[in-house]
Amino acid sequence: xxxxxxxxxxxxxxxxxxxxxxxxxxxxxxxxxxxxxxxxxxxxxxxxxxxxxxxxxxxxxxxxxxxxxxxxxxxxxxxxxxxxxxxxxxxxxxxxxxxxxxxxxxxxxxxxxxxxxxxxxxxxxxxxxxxxxxxxxxxxxxxxxxxxxxxxxxxxxxxxxxxxxxxxxxxxxxxxxxxxxxxxxxxxxxxxxxxxxxxxxxxxxxxxxxxxxxxxxxxxxxxxxxxxxxxxxxxxxxxxxxxxxxxxxxxxxxxxxxxxxxxxxxxxxxxxxxxxxxxxxxxxxxxxxxxxxxxxxxxxxxxxxxxx
Ligand SMILES: [Zn+2]
Numbered sequence: 001x002x003x004x005x006x007x008x009x010x011x012x013x014x015x016x017x018x019x020x021x022x023x024x025x026x027x028x029x030x031x032x033x034x035x036x037x038x039x040x041x042x043x044x045x046x047x048x049x050x051x052x053x054x055x056x057x058x059x060x061x062x063x064x065x066x067x068x069x070x071x072x073x074x075x076x077x078x079x080x081x082x083x084x085x086x087x088x089x090x091x092x093x094x095x096x097x098x099x100x101x102x103x104x105x106x107x108x109x110x111x112x113x114x115x116x117x118x119x120x121x122x123x124x125x126x127x128x129x130x131x132x133x134x135x136x137x138x139x140x141x142x143x144x145x146x147x148x149x150x151x152x153x154x155x156x157x158x159x160x161x162x163x164x165x166x167x168x169x170x171x172x173x174x175x176x177x178x179x180x181x182x183x184x185x186x187x188x189x190x191x192x193x194x195x196x197x198x199x200x201x202x203x204x205x206x207x208x209x210x211x212x213x214x215x216x217x218x219x220x221x222x223x224x225x226x227x228x229x230x231x232x233x234x235x236x237x238x239x240x241x242x243x244x245x246x247x248x249x250x251x252x253x254x255x256x257x258x259x260x261x262x263x264x265x266x267x268x269x270x271x272x273x274x275x276x277x278x279x280x281x282x283x284x285x286x287x288x289x290x291x292x293x294x295x296x297x298x299x300x301x302x303x304x305x306x307x308x
Contacts, residue, residue, distance in 0.1 A: 031119040031127075031270075032306040105215070105238035113231045115224075115241040121270035124301045128153040129244060131182055131220065132251075133278030134161055134168040141286050142277050143175055149293050152305040153177050154242070156220045159184035159204035161278055166211050173212040178305040181205050181216040181239060186279070189221050189230040198233045205237055218242050218306055244274040250285040251276050259288035264295060 119125055128146075130153055133139045146153055155172050157179065162169045173179050183189070183200040192200065201219065209215045219239035221230055226241060234241055248254075248262035263273060275285050 030307065031125065031304060105236065108235040108238060108240060110231075110235070112240060113235045115226060115243040116272070117243040118245045118272060119270040119304070121268065124269045124299075125304050126267060126270075126296060126301050127272045127304050128275065129156060129180075129220070129242065129272060130154070130275050130277045131156040131279075132158055132161070132186065132276045134165045134172065135278035135282065136165055136168060138277045138282040138286055139165075139168055139172070142289060143171065143177075145286075145289050145293065146177070147175065149297060151293065151303040153303065154180050154218065154305045155277075156180045156182035156218075156242075157204070157208060158182050158186050158278065159200075159207050160186075162204070162211065163207055169208065169211045173214060173308075176308070178218070178308060179208050179212055179214050179216060180218040180220065180242070180306075181208065182220050183222055186222045188223065188225055190225050190227045192227070192229065194229050194233070197227070197229045198236075201230070201233050201237055201239070205239070214308060242272065244272045246271045246273040248273075248275070248288070250274075250282070250288065251279060253281060253284050256284045256287040256291065259284055260291045263288070263292050267296065267301070269301075 119127060128151060130142060133155060134157060145151075155177055157169060157172075159181075169179070181201060181204045184203045185200065187196075187200060189197055189200070205216050215238070217239055218241070219230075219234045219237075220242050221227075224243050231241065246263060246266045248259040248266075250259045267273060275289065276282055277285065
């Protein structure tokens with residue numbers, strides 16, 4: 001029988017072994033690199049996960065993988081980005097622009113602005129995305145769990161929550177997770193004017209930049225409801241758009257076991273998983289994370305997030 005400590009060690013070793021294996025692969029391309037011109041410096045641009053725009057539905061839009069929308073991701077594009085120590089590294093602010101400096105946005109092309117719903121399916125890589133926080137009731141526990149399993153995740157933060165809890169925002173960043181923009185008030189962007197949408201996105205990017213020194217490079221529309229206006233505004237602000245392919249509808253609080261079962265049933269290589277740590281009672285989500293993260297790791301999955 002293995003003790004809990006031994007099991008955890010084995011998982012961390014597996015993460016480390018997978019990293020070196022994938023790191024040694026030719027190119028070691030990032031699943032997050034952009035289209036024309038690339039969205040991030042220093043990454044191979046040929047690895048764009050060029051998935052066509054998916055359905056534009058209500059919260060819990062039909063996953064691209066299940067709706068017949070093909071994934072056109074380049075083969076061999078994935079690489080895990082969990083740190084070698086097994087715990088997220090605290091490199092958040094080392095290369096960041098100093099707060100107070102006026103950020104310079106790289107305007108993205110239309111091709112670069114297409115929402116990404118899945119990553120390359122050639123490797124057992126999953127992107128865990130956590131929306132609607134930060135929330136002091138749940139985010140610290142989520143962070144502790146991610147640290148325990150050596151997982152980097154992407155946090156899509158809501159501006160009006162981030163402004164209330166700047167220390168928590170900094171902690172997310174300092175633990176090495178990816179900080180992303182999820183609007184200021186979580187509105188339905190399809191009903192907003194250009195000016196209103198720009199205010200929602202720009203205000204949030206500015207706040208996250210001031211708080212962490214990082215300018216967000218990824219955006220997610222509330223409910224996955226992008227609009228032509230929001231796509232244009234995000235492109236102007238240098239943000240690509242991230243959807244999801246696995247939605248356990250945890251926000252509806254269907255029960256911890258239901259959330260866990262939905263994720264374990266639907267997840268596949270290249271999945272982008274949607275979870276929530278804010279916007280209501282997220283205790284079921286936290287409990288589900290405790291249940292499904294070790295199962296995925298033991299199944300050979302690696303977790304990835306965009307580079308910081
Ligand atoms: Zn949301």
